[in-house]
Amino acid sequence: MEHPYMFFVKLFELLGMGDFAHHYPHVIYSWVIMIFLIVVAGLAVKGISMIPTKGQNFWEIVIDGMEEFMVDLTGDEGRWFFPLIATVFLYIAACNLSGLLPGFFPPTASLNTTASCALVVVIFTHIIGIKYHGAAYIKHFLGPIWWMVPIIFPIEIIGHLARIMSLSFRLFGNMMGHELVLGILFMLAGAFFAPLPIMAMGVFVALVQAFVFFLLSIMYFTGAMEHAH
Amino acid sequence: MEAQALQFFIACATAAGFGIAIAAFGCGIGQGLGLKSAVEGIARNPESSGKVTVTLLIGLALIESLCIYALVVSLILIFAHPQAAAISGLFAK
Numbered sequence: 001m002e003h004p005y006m007f008f009v010k011l012f013e014l015l016g017m018g019d020f021a022h023h024y025p026h027v028i029y030s031w032v033i034m035i036f037l038i039v040v041a042g043l044a045v046k047g048i049s050m051i052p053t054k055g056q057n058f059w060e061i062v063i064d065g066m067e068e069f070m071v072d073l074t075g076d077e078g079r080w081f082f083p084l085i086a087t088v089f090l091y092i093a094a095c096n097l098s099g100l101l102p103g104f105f106p107p108t109a110s111l112n113t114t115a116s117c118a119l120v121v122v123i124f125t126h127i128i129g130i131k132y133h134g135a136a137y138i139k140h141f142l143g144p145i146w147w148m149v150p151i152i153f154p155i156e157i158i159g160h161l162a163r164i165m166s167l168s169f170r171l172f173g174n175m176m177g178h179e180l181v182l183g184i185l186f187m188l189a190g191a192f193f194a195p196l197p198i199m200a201m202g203v204f205v206a207l208v209q210a211f212v213f214f215l216l217s218i219m220y221f222t223g224a225m226e227h228a229h
Numbered sequence: 230m231e232a233q234a235l236q237f238f239i240a241c242a243t244a245a246g247f248g249i250a251i252a253a254f255g256c257g258i259g260q261g262l263g264l265k266s267a268v269e270g271i272a273r274n275p276e277s278s279g280k281v282t283v284t285l286l287i288g289l290a291l292i293e294s295l296c297i298y299a300l301v302v303s304l305i306l307i308f309a310h311p312q313a314a315a316i317s318g319l320f321a322k
Contacts, residue, residue, distance in 0.1 A: 166294065166298075169294075169297065169298055169301055170294035170297060170298075172301070173294070173297030173298065173300055173301045174293075174294075174297055176301075176304070177297065177300055180304070208286060208290050209290065211287075211290075212287060212290045212291065212294075215287060
């Protein structure tokens with residue numbers, strides 16, 4: 001497979017940091033996405049008025065839709081962690097979609113980015129549990145019957161570790177698989193525009209995977225907030 | 230030593246091929262069953278088609294992720310197993 005040509009990696013090469021750029025393209029591109037999202041957010045909140053203009057309307061629909069969807073699942077008491085989970089969703093969606101632009105590498109195609117997002121979400125689950133239940137949060141892991149605790153407690157711990165792995169691997173596998181298929185098709189039949197149908201599917205997969213991450217995170221938060229069995 | 234590394238690589242590549250094939254088989258059946266129930270639900274009650282479609286897509290993505298775990302293991306077998314250095318040295322000659 002030929003080495004892909006990535007714009008920002010070339011830029012870093014010109015600046016003399018080519019070695020770093022070739023080994024860590026996901027770091028560079030995650031910073032690119034972050035700067036893009038911050039600039040877009042800055043533009044979106046500039047000049048908010050009571051009668052919304054087109055840009056403000058669009059963002060109101062997106063943010064409001066996400067918030068209502070989340071409150072449907074968590075109840076009204078879950079509104080306070082909406083900024084965190086909405087940021088995760090927008091960041092992952094932007095990362096996934098940026099992979100479809102030529103010359104860009106999706107940061108989520110690297111296990112580092114996805115594992116970091118999954119760790120943030122799962123550790124926040126525990127923070128929510130401790131905040132809502134205090135030390136009694138341990139009851140979530142103990143199960144309903146007291147003499148089965150030595151069996152159920154390790155299984156629950158493994159289940160929580162499996163959540164980190166499943167969230168990160170699902171997103172990484174989807175994005176990396178997409179990149180590999182595009183690379184192979186490009187190598188085999190690039191002149192006949194063979195990668196194009198896969199890229200069309202890629203738009204769908206990018207949004208669905210970001211949404212599934214968002215939905216699973218909300219379900220984990222809801223599970224930590226509610227009372228144990 | 231090199232013959233052993235080559236044999237190991239052949240075994241890994243074969244296992245990767247079979248692994249992802251079996252995973253895709255199971256994933257196809259699972260997603261087909263989910264889709265069957267979703268379509269039946271929409272057929273019985275066309276008004277619920279919005280909610281059923283959203284639930285269907287979420288379910289399909291979750292079932293697909295099991296196949297993706299198998300894909301990641303296959304990719305590890307081909308590209309990232311411990312003898313990767315020895316085997317790529319084999320091909321560089």
